[in-house]
Amino acid sequence: MNLKLTFHVVGTFLKFFGILLLVPAICSLIYRDGDLYIFVITACVTIVSGLILELVCKESQEVKELNRKEAFFIALLCWIAASMFGAIPYFLMPIFSSPIDAIFESISGYTTTGATILTDIESLPHGILFYRSFTQWLGGMGIIVLGIAILPKLSVGGVQLMGTESPGPIMEKITPKIAETAKKLWFVYIALSLILIVLLFLSDMPIFDSITTTFSTLSTGGFSVKNSGIHGYNSSLIEAILTLFMFLGGVNFLLHYYMFTGKFSKIVKNSELKFYALLAALFILVVSVDLWHSHYPDYFEALRHSSFQVVSILTTTGFNSVDFNIWNEFSIFLLFILMFIGACAGSTSGSVKVLRILILIKSIFVKEINHLIKPNAVLLVKVNNRTVPETVIANVTSFFLLYVLIFVISVLVILAVEDISIMGALSACAATIGNVGPGFEEVGATYNYNFLTGFSKLWLCLLMLLGRLEIFTVLVIFSPMFWRK
Numbered sequence: 001m002n003l004k005l006t007f008h009v010v011g012t013f014l015k016f017f018g019i020l021l022l023v024p025a026i027c028s029l030i031y032r033d034g035d036l037y038i039f040v041i042t043a044c045v046t047i048v049s050g051l052i053l054e055l056v057c058k059e060s061q062e063v064k065e066l067n068r069k070e071a072f073f074i075a076l077l078c079w080i081a082a083s084m085f086g087a088i089p090y091f092l093m094p095i096f097s098s099p100i101d102a103i104f105e106s107i108s109g110y111t112t113t114g115a116t117i118l119t120d121i122e123s124l125p126h127g128i129l130f131y132r133s134f135t136q137w138l139g140g141m142g143i144i145v146l147g148i149a150i151l152p153k154l155s156v157g158g159v160q161l162m163g164t165e166s167p168g169p170i171m172e173k174i175t176p177k178i179a180e181t182a183k184k185l186w187f188v189y190i191a192l193s194l195i196l197i198v199l200l201f202l203s204d205m206p207i208f209d210s211i212t213t214t215f216s217t218l219s220t221g222g223f224s225v226k227n228s229g230i231h232g233y234n235s236s237l238i239e240a241i242l243t244l245f246m247f248l249g250g251v252n253f254l255l256h257y258y259m260f261t262g263k264f265s266k267i268v269k270n271s272e273l274k275f276y277a278l279l280a281a282l283f284i285l286v287v288s289v290d291l292w293h294s295h296y297p298d299y300f301e302a303l304r305h306s307s308f309q310v311v312s313i314l315t316t317t318g319f320n321s322v323d324f325n326i327w328n329e330f331s332i333f334l335l336f337i338l339m340f341i342g343a344c345a346g347s348t349s350g351s352v353k354v355l356r357i358l359i360l361i362k363s364i365f366v367k368e369i370n371h372l373i374k375p376n377a378v379l380l381v382k383v384n385n386r387t388v389p390e391t392v393i394a395n396v397t398s399f400f401l402l403y404v405l406i407f408v409i410s411v412l413v414i415l416a417v418e419d420i421s422i423m424g425a426l427s428a429c430a431a432t433i434g435n436v437g438p439g440f441e442e443v444g445a446t447y448n449y450n451f452l453t454g455f456s457k458l459w460l461c462l463l464m465l466l467g468r469l470e471i472f473t474v475l476v477i478f479s480p481m482f483w484r485k
Contacts, residue, residue, distance in 0.1 A: 014050030033125030109135030114222025114437025140219025222318030250343025318437025350435025
């Protein structure tokens with residue numbers, strides 16, 4: 001592996017990332033809350049660090065392509081660098097009691113987890129509030145994907161880098177050139193963001209809130225500028241709009257591109273989208289009926305809250321329109337199950353992903369069970385009328401088992417070091433590795449992660465990174481084979 005090239009590319013990324021950190025400074029200039037210097041210093045430190053890394057690790061000749069090892073290492077280093085440098089605004093402003101809290105908030109933002117340490121969000125300056133949501137918007141589509149779309153040096157290894165950051169077992173290109181694909185995905189992302197900003201503003205949400213809420217919605221991140229979350233607006237119209245766009249944020253962005261270009265047949269035939277919509281409808285129906293009998297005499301009120309919360313958890317957004325901690329254990333358990341499913345591959349959501357669940361189900365019923373009936377038959381697993389290769393099935397199975405194993409170990413660790421309920425520990429680990437955000441009981445919708453020890457916060461930070469980079473991208477670095485020539 002060419003370490004010099006690796007750190008040179010990371011330096012290029014840091015320069016680009018530092019420029020992005022100036023965007024919240026515009027908000028600080030507008031509202032004049034006294035936090036402008038924070039973003040100027042952060043941007044300067046980041047850009048200078050990138051320049052130094054570039055110059056020190058400059059290659060003597062131009063490299064035309066990165067190999068897989070370099071791509072994995074660069075992806076991990078870029079995400080760690082973004083999280084560390086992204087924590088500087090929190091360091092410079094006395095918001096948190098320790099550096100670990102600042103790092104936790106930064107990683108939670110960029111990984112679009114939405115778990116927070118903050119107790120009084122509304123007291124923060126506009127610049128910081130904008131920055132929190134902006135980190136989620138960047139992390140949603142992927143900061144490396146944005147870099148590939150803009151920077152020629154990153155597009156050199158575009159195929160490999162995009163493969164490490166794009167969520168899901170199957171990555172599909174719109175165009176032969178990966179940089180063009182990245183540009184088109186970001187164009188769709190920006191277009192949907194602009195539409196949502198307008199719709200929220202027309203629904204009587206203040207323009208600042210409309211922008212920041214949009215950032216946290218399409219990224220399926222879940223940060224809010226209200227202490228009580230979306231519940232603070234007390235508007236069924238706003239909740240309905242956000243439910244729709246959270247669902248859209250959970251759809252593969254290639255399908256959004258097909259919608260914008262009129263290729264509707266590819267959308268209609270997509271089996272993952274059908275399964276995603278079916279899961280959402282089924283859970284909404286069951287939860288709404290349970291709430292109707294237990295909490296809300298009006299069925300439409302029950303449907304309103306069940307729709308919002310089911311879609312919020314399924315897409316791993318983590319918004320709340322109500323304190324779902326007070327719901328029946330049956331509904332809470334259904335939401336807990338949704339934390340492990342996630343939305344579509346190629347979307348901004350976290351967790352296992354609907355596509356993997358679909359492949360696992362088809363693999364069990366089409367291959368294993370039918371194989372008992374017809375041992376000599378050649379049985380194929382198909383998704384979108386395409387045969388799923390055995391290597392993909394093996395990868396999906398390994399991913400799922402590893403995901404569950406890491407989750408179980410993490411729950412045991414948190415229970416060992418924290419005075420927390422079992423459900424609190426279960427949901428904290430599920431919510432962080434799945435990039436959901438809020439959990440239940442001590443880490444529920446109206447609470448936060450501030451009470452945890454520094455060790456637990458760092459452990460959950462690792463879970464957030466593992467979830468966003470889909471485990472293998474991180475764990476491959478620790479394989480002895482990775483470092484062999």
